[in-house]
Amino acid sequence: MKDGPDIARIAALIGDPARANMLTALMSGKALTATELSQEAGITLQTASSHLAKLDAGGLLSLRKQGRHKYFSIANDQVAHLLETLMGLAAGSGHLRTRTGPRDEEMRKARVCYNHLAGHMGIVMYESFLRKGFLHVATDDLTLTNTGASFVDGFGIDLKELKAKKSPLCRECLDWSERRSHLAGSLGRSLLARMENLGWAKRVPGSRVVRFTKAGQAEFDATFQR
Amino acid sequence: MKDGPDIARIAALIGDPARANMLTALMSGKALTATELSQEAGITLQTASSHLAKLDAGGLLSLRKQGRHKYFSIANDQVAHLLETLMGLAAGSGHLRTRTGPRDEEMRKARVCYNHLAGHMGIVMYESFLRKGFLHVATDDLTLTNTGASFVDGFGIDLKELKAKKSPLCRECLDWSERRSHLAGSLGRSLLARMENLGWAKRVPGSRVVRFTKAGQAEFDATFQR
């Protein structure tokens, strides 16, 4: 009667409001300290500490010590994907916690999801990649084609360095606002970083919103729109 | 600070062991009654009733009354997908609840997942569909090609009837044992039903295992292996 893996353990971890808030905050991709996360969740540092220990033990977070700070981040793409899926379902069942406002509009247009570009613009980019044959989509794993590699290279990204890392280069990620896939993985992260670097866009502090400058938007459209 | 949809609500629903067991049981795709589910979870009928009410209110289940019975099933593909993703993560983090045994072997080879074929054979079938050009994979939605339609038709499935229903025809579903996609949606369900009908395979009662007969296996291989 007890088939399969232990779902409840992980779900219960995410099921606490305080922990869910922390995880949601970390979906921006930025590593945050324990104090920052405690504020994010609206609880004291002590409680946050115990929550974070549990999330870490559960394999949902990875942590890095730096001096007397402790930086937490989402453990891997798989966890990020799970969280996005959850958001999709929660959003779909009409239980949006926040009334939709201008901020929400911006979130749907362009936001950061575990350090890569999500929302409408994320999808535009991903589909342009597919249309131009930059990506080869097999059953479940994406690979960068040769033409894709040369584009990425020309865009100013050091592919060799990326490939040296152990985390997967390309990965699909399901968008909760658009319900379609966009590009995740280390390449997805690099692309967003490069755009910030080029001055096309800035992240809005304290939120997941990515705001493009007028010029940046034009550049983006010229590069990916057609 | 409270961006995005309310993840915790849904995660908490899945986070209770009793409810998680029920959901896992329902992943077989069979609709089960409240009493059956209570036994599955090892709790009394009263508690089960309250749990099921919550799962229903949360949009994770759909229910159908028939006489004095009440049949519960997973609400939709999206929920099923979420559960499989959770299983993948739980399995990956090495916290398999059951020691792996012969039953587990069979589960990995062929099992039912929300009424469609999952496990290794599910993936063999799906990849054969892709290789033969039966499916067209766009960004996130799958469509059946003309050649695909004629194959399905020849296999003895009434496509017109399927398309009449409102639930999506083709859908990807991530396999937790293989970590690759297989075919879900109403077509996926029909294909499994047809195989059972042809006598290729039988579901093992009280489990998610699908057991192919020797002849059925041969037919399957001949049809999908190459």
Next chain:
DNA sequence: TTCATGGTTCGACCGTAGTCGAAGCATTGT
């Protein structure tokens, strides 16, 4: 050293949610 800051551990409090017994409806069968 001493102080300040970031984080953990301990202990105690409290609330919520899971649990079941018992009684109550509803539907089917005889």
Next chain:
DNA sequence: ACAATGCTTCGACTACGGTCGAACCATGAA
């Protein structure tokens, strides 16, 4: 009409887990 079955509601009990204050450890700065 009566009984039997399937499920729900009510009420009471219990336990687990989230919460914070206070004290404690660790690192870095003065």
